[in-house]
Amino acid sequence: MSAVDELLVAFRDYLQSRSNPVLQHFIEGFDWPTEERALAPHDLPVVTYLRELDQAANGAEGALRNRLSHAAAVLHWAQTYSITDFGGDFLERYGWVELFGTRGHFASEEMAGGFLLLGPGVHYRDHHHEAEEIYIPLTDGSLWSKDAQPFLPRWSGEIIHHPSNIRHAMRTEDQPLVALYLWRGGPLAQKSIISGRMQ
Ligand SMILES: [Fe+2]
Secondary structure, eight states, X not given: OOXXXXXXXXXXXXXXXXXXXXXHHHHTTOOOOOOBOOOOOBOOTTHHHHHHOOSOOOHHHHXXXXXXXXXXXXXXXXXXXXXXXXXXXXXXXXXXEEEEXXXXXXXXXXXXXXXXXXXXXXXXXXXXXXXXXXXXXXXXXXXXXXXXXXXXXXOTXXXXXXXXXXXXXXXXXXXXXXXXXXXXXXXXXXXXXXXXXXX
């Protein structure tokens, strides 16, 4: 098995091992993809933080993070935003990889899933999108805001659910964020809308 195949298996097994009802409802009946696309590796500056992460990789989340690190060099890391959205500094510290979905390493029209990386000291401002979303941080101490509420610290393994079109934002302090994400129920390749900005 390739590192990307192993990552998909680890991703699926991790989610299936969690008993959280919101998560289980989200993935219930999902036909896990098998058709692999030949995506060229694409590196980004933010991937450096994944390699250098100094938080201990403990438990099931740590094991999944290690699988991601192991596959990082062959993954197609991408960005949705451009320099005019959040500035150049943001682009140095932000990126994601779609493991499966309409354009990811495995083909699925039903659900997208992958990983988001944010470097330290990032404020990913309020944004929203039609798809319903689940995030599970694989690192500790990032700060999350939903529906314009105050930022709260979130910990590795927490399940964060964003209903369709609810605004949300994240911040990191001295540590980077690695988070698993799932999207379903909306256009799976939609660029998020930056809340409060006229498009
Ligand atoms: Fe989102």
